[in-house]
Amino acid sequence: MSDRYWLGVDLGGTKILTGLFDDDMKLLARNKQPTGAEAGPAGVFGRVIQGVEAVMREAKLEPAQIGGMGFAIPGQIEPGKPVVRFAPNLDWRDVDCQALLPKEWPWPVFLENDVRMGTYGEFAHGAAKGAKHVFGIFVGTGVGGGFILDGELFTGFNGHAGEIGHIVLHWRKGTTLEAIAGRKYQMQRVKAQLEDSPKHLRKSWKGVDPEKVKSSQLAEFYETGDPIAVGIIDDAARALGAAIGSVINLLSPEVVVIGGGVTGALGDSFTERIWDIAQRYALPGAATNVKCVTAALGDDSGIVGAAAFARSKAGAA
Amino acid sequence: MSDRYWLGVDLGGTKILTGLFDDDMKLLARNKQPTGAEAGPAGVFGRVIQGVEAVMREAKLEPAQIGGMGFAIPGQIEPGKPVVRFAPNLDWRDVDCQALLPKEWPWPVFLENDVRMGTYGEFAHGAAKGAKHVFGIFVGTGVGGGFILDGELFTGFNGHAGEIGHIVLHWRKGTTLEAIAGRKYQMQRVKAQLEDSPKHLRKSWKGVDPEKVKSSQLAEFYETGDPIAVGIIDDAARALGAAIGSVINLLSPEVVVIGGGVTGALGDSFTERIWDIAQRYALPGAATNVKCVTAALGDDSGIVGAAAFARSKAGAA
Numbered sequence: 365m366s367d368r369y370w371l372g373v374d375l376g377g378t379k380i381l382t383g384l385f386d387d388d389m390k391l392l393a394r395n396k397q398p399t400g401a402e403a404g405p406a407g408v409f410g411r412v413i414q415g416v417e418a419v420m421r422e423a424k425l426e427p428a429q430i431g432g433m434g435f436a437i438p439g440q441i442e443p444g445k446p447v448v449r450f451a452p453n454l455d456w457r458d459v460d461c462q463a464l465l466p467k468e469w470p471w472p473v474f475l476e477n478d479v480r481m482g483t484y485g486e487f488a489h490g491a492a493k494g495a496k497h498v499f500g501i502f503v504g505t506g507v508g509g510g511f512i513l514d515g516e517l518f519t520g521f522n523g524h525a526g527e528i529g530h531i532v533l534h535w536r537k538g539t540t541l542e543a544i545a546g547r548k549y550q551m552q553r554v555k556a557q558l559e560d561s562p563k564h565l566r567k568s569w570k571g572v573d574p575e576k577v578k579s580s581q582l583a584e585f586y587e588t589g590d591p592i593a594v595g596i597i598d599d600a601a602r603a604l605g606a607a608i609g610s611v612i613n614l615l616s617p618e619v620v621v622i623g624g625g626v627t628g629a630l631g632d633s634f635t636e637r638i639w640d641i642a643q644r645y646a647l648p649g650a651a652t653n654v655k656c657v658t659a660a661l662g663d664d665s666g667i668v669g670a671a672a673f674a675r676s677k678a679g680a681a
Numbered sequence: 682m683s684d685r686y687w688l689g690v691d692l693g694g695t696k697i698l699t700g701l702f703d704d705d706m707k708l709l710a711r712n713k714q715p716t717g718a719e720a721g722p723a724g725v726f727g728r729v730i731q732g733v734e735a736v737m738r739e740a741k742l743e744p745a746q747i748g749g750m751g752f753a754i755p756g757q758i759e760p761g762k763p764v765v766r767f768a769p770n771l772d773w774r775d776v777d778c779q780a781l782l783p784k785e786w787p788w789p790v791f792l793e794n795d796v797r798m799g800t801y802g803e804f805a806h807g808a809a810k811g812a813k814h815v816f817g818i819f820v821g822t823g824v825g826g827g828f829i830l831d832g833e834l835f836t837g838f839n840g841h842a843g844e845i846g847h848i849v850l851h852w853r854k855g856t857t858l859e860a861i862a863g864r865k866y867q868m869q870r871v872k873a874q875l876e877d878s879p880k881h882l883r884k885s886w887k888g889v890d891p892e893k894v895k896s897s898q899l900a901e902f903y904e905t906g907d908p909i910a911v912g913i914i915d916d917a918a919r920a921l922g923a924a925i926g927s928v929i930n931l932l933s934p935e936v937v938v939i940g941g942g943v944t945g946a947l948g949d950s951f952t953e954r955i956w957d958i959a960q961r962y963a964l965p966g967a968a969t970n971v972k973c974v975t976a977a978l979g980d981d982s983g984i985v986g987a988a989a990f991a992r993s994k995a996g997a998a
Contacts, residue, residue, distance in 0.1 A: 513830060520934065526931065530964050532927050533850075534851055535920050645849055649757060
């Protein structure tokens, strides 16, 4: 039945994921390329093009069969323009993507921030499917988020709506959510605490580089009751709970989706714990019938979201 | 040119304001009634009806000339229903307004929370006129807010979106914005601080009941440099700044409108100070071209907003 196909490209700091989907958002082909950000925008775009060509070849499709492409960017997009304003992990500033995309591609390309695309993916085909107002929060190196309001991605006046990592959780100190629940800060904390810890506590961390600890490893430490990991995860849950409680009162979403590395590693128990805390902050009635769920699409949320976003935009045009 | 007229009713804890507007939102007649909440919903509705009849008589209009009525309620509305879920200042729970309104009124009645209506008023005909995404924050007994997104009032899944007073500003203690910047808590603080203060500081407050201090009086104390008033207003500005900074990052509004008693009494210098703090928390680029303004409609924001809201709803129908 499908006569139009959709491309979803998720540009990350280290890898580029490309997916080709049919009109029912079934994944037909998938490709992974290294980002190679050190080669600059032109080099990165060369690999984006390779990824797109690879999935088209695999699925045996012609350019005319593509309805559109969603392009998830790890940074801020200039509203209404195909321009990346700032992407810290790529070291990009004011990069005009239009100029770097092949002129011969006949399909429209829709840029959006990667976390916003991930939220769109969970809304369109993941854990929040069927809801009208969705808030997505992704806990990784940083903490980002996105809003679906009335069934559409909401990005606001300056195009960055959803940046929950930068809400203030301590009005005197100015501490933000990301500064408590973001991986970068957590790893700095592991390091500092290891230096101060008695020898028997340090034992389990022997040979582990705190700056390179994976989410899965942190989750393992947590589950064995390691006090450093427990302290970090507990604080993250408390801070995420307070922030989500604030979002419940401020925006009244229908579904909250929590994703990202740590959430994926710890699973539903982490989500439930955060939601338990969030509900304590919610006004009477504000959390009634509201669901808080773990993201379902994992690493594919970006490509699914990008393809679904392109479909909604091109379909509406 | 105007052939349809609009009613705006603002039901407060102590007074009911009613305004009759022409199609250009020019105020033709205005009425004020005591709320008399102690008489219960039926008694209050009796005075609402008196107010409406009074403005219609004054403007010499027939019921058929009324396009609709907006009804601002100091509480939570059941989404999509003419039911007040909870209005603490009136001591109302689950009050069905449909049943209490005269059956012979031929015009549609649109209920909404009073702060949301006030925000709509500032958006439609006040300080935020012309903007697409507006966040309104009103600092009074409590601290409330409202969102205009894409030119429409956004109330969310459970109908309460905008409740900025209940965002968490201290993630460990759970302190909310209202608990720092709301009048109730500020007055408790004045009381506690007066008890602890040396005699010379207490002198200026002599004969003043801290629980009944008006905004204008607090502003006067502040302007004379009274340390208790300065401490309270400074903390309010800092907390409001942190909360608005969070809203900038989370929702990317185009205009932030600050209203309510204290803001009205202290004027633009208070707004500027809050905005100065908010911008420090904003992500790079997030506050670019964003305006923060003092509410322009004062006590009339509710009736203007209610009438304009009715016009937008009835006009769209």
